[in-house]
Amino acid sequence: MSEPQVAGPLAGITVLDLSRVLAGPWCSQVLGDLGADVIKVEQPGQGDDTRKWGPPFLDDGSRDAAYYLCANRNKRSVAIDMAEPAGAELIRRFAAQADVVIENFRVGGLAKYGLDFESLREVKPDLIYLSITGFGQTGPLRNNGGYDFLVQGMSGLMSVTGLPDGEPGGGPMKVGIPISDLTTGLYAAISVLAALNHRHATGEGQRIDLALLDTQVALLANQASNWMNGGMVPRRMGNQHPNTVPYQDFACSDGSVLVALGNDRQFRAFTALIGLPDLADDERFAISAGRSVNRDALLAQLRPAIARWKSAELIAVMEAAGLPGGKVNEIPEVLDHPQIEARGLVHEMARSDGTPVKVLGFPARLSASPATYRHAPPRSGEDTVAVLSERLGLGKDEIERLLAAGVIAETL
Structure with a gap:
């Protein structure tokens, strides 16, 4: 019953x-x-x-x-x-x-x-x-x-x-x-x-x-606040984040991976994981504000290092390290997850x-x-x-x- x-x-x-x-x-x-x-x-x-x-x-x-x-x-x-x-x-x-x-x-x-x-x-x-x-x-x-x-x-x-x-x-x-x-x-x-x-x-x-x-x-939230309180006019940035870097998709050798790092500790752990530990000590990238200002220089070093990985392997090691990463699921995939x-x-x-x-x-x-x-x-x-x-x-x-x-x- x-x-x-x-x-x-x-x-x-x-x-x-x-x-x-x-x-x-x-x-x-x-x-x-x-x-x-x-x-x-x-x-x-x-x-x-x-x-x-x-x-x-x-x-x-x-x-x-x-x-x-x-x-x-x-x-x-x-x-x-x-x-x-x-x-x-x-x-x-x-x-x-x-x-x-x-x-x-x-x-x-x-x-x-x-x-x-x-x-x-x-x-x-x-x-x-x-x-x-x-x-x-x-x-x-x-x-x-x-x-x-x-x-x-x-x-x-x-x-x-x-x-x-x-x-x-x-x-x-x-x-x-x-x-x-x-x-x-x-x-x-x-x-x-x-x-x-x-x-x-x-x-x-x-x-x-x-x-x-x-x-x-x-719902413009942080984008409107960036303008109202900081004078920054928000623009289209694809999958990049206007304030936090890296927070986007990256190309791997067989597909892509999503990397969403929200703080300095996560950034340090990630750069060590992909074989670039010195990046976290670079004064341009050590703190979040610096990474945002020096976005292009940082991405120029991250992209080739990430491109050597297979997407599933990088996602797996990120998950094991407690770092936020993943893939873009299609609707059937997510509903069967x-x-x-x-x-x-x-x-x-x-x-x-x-x-x-x-x-x-x-x-x-x-x-x-x-x-x-x-x-x-x-x-x-x-x-x-x-x-x-x-x-x-x-x-x-x-x-x-x-x-x-x-x-x-x-x-x-």
Whole structure:
């Protein structure tokens, strides 16, 4: 007999998710992993845009894209047309029971349906209402649409990502995952948790205004600080680090190796390991600041010494010496890695029709209230009837009338 699942730390919290694509759904998936009951509202006949963002697609009746599956577990999907007055009223009734509403429509886009913060606060005064937009609710760009790729460029991230200008392949480069969307989703979840704690202490709900551009600028971290506090304009440096040297990839005789040395002790041990112990006593390289200033001179000596090694052998001796080094894994390699298996990061779930789906789990391990995996990413509208009956008490005749009128829909 299987052990009963521990209720997540957000058990009892209801999230009404009006968002689509990635930043909002990523936030609601985090909340769902932690135990919240997430009701995902989708447009009848359309569904979340990412359901069509393939190939690859699931080989089942839904033909949902793999992209959609990455951000929508632990949710129940209801298909409601909010453009219909009866549909907007259903969503208002859901909001009256919800703790959190998440939306990522353009600024003011939900007001015409009576689903904006001011309208919903009238039916639920302690509601936490999260709005995610490209540029926020204020400022000269507030009415512009925001997309991850655009924000990566506008935020300055692409100015420090990629090979330097003048080198083959040099120029601005986006990150290989939609990092602005994902980090906005994480900041959104953090903000919701903070607002829930504030409500617990005061009984007061609030509006959360979160922008992709603000999030990505906040994540410039050391690069922005180098400019603000040191006057250094960050530039694209490929895989090199702007402050710490050596912290990059090096060519070996049969491939490449990653070397990430963060302090003087590690540098001394590494130079001894590769047969260049005198480098650590050279006044140009003995301390981190010197290595950064004299980067080119140091690399001119390290590169030929490292090139004599086979990559696996160098990684092995670095590991034995407790020095941080490794290789660049491809996605299949990392997902099959013994460390990832030991951490239990890959989970297999089954959709309502039995179709298996693999997902990457919640990375934090909470000893008393761990993340749970209760619902595989749903088909669009598959929970419409059940949720309307359970949450709003709608009877069979009323549900059939709404289905016939196109206000709601079942599974696509």
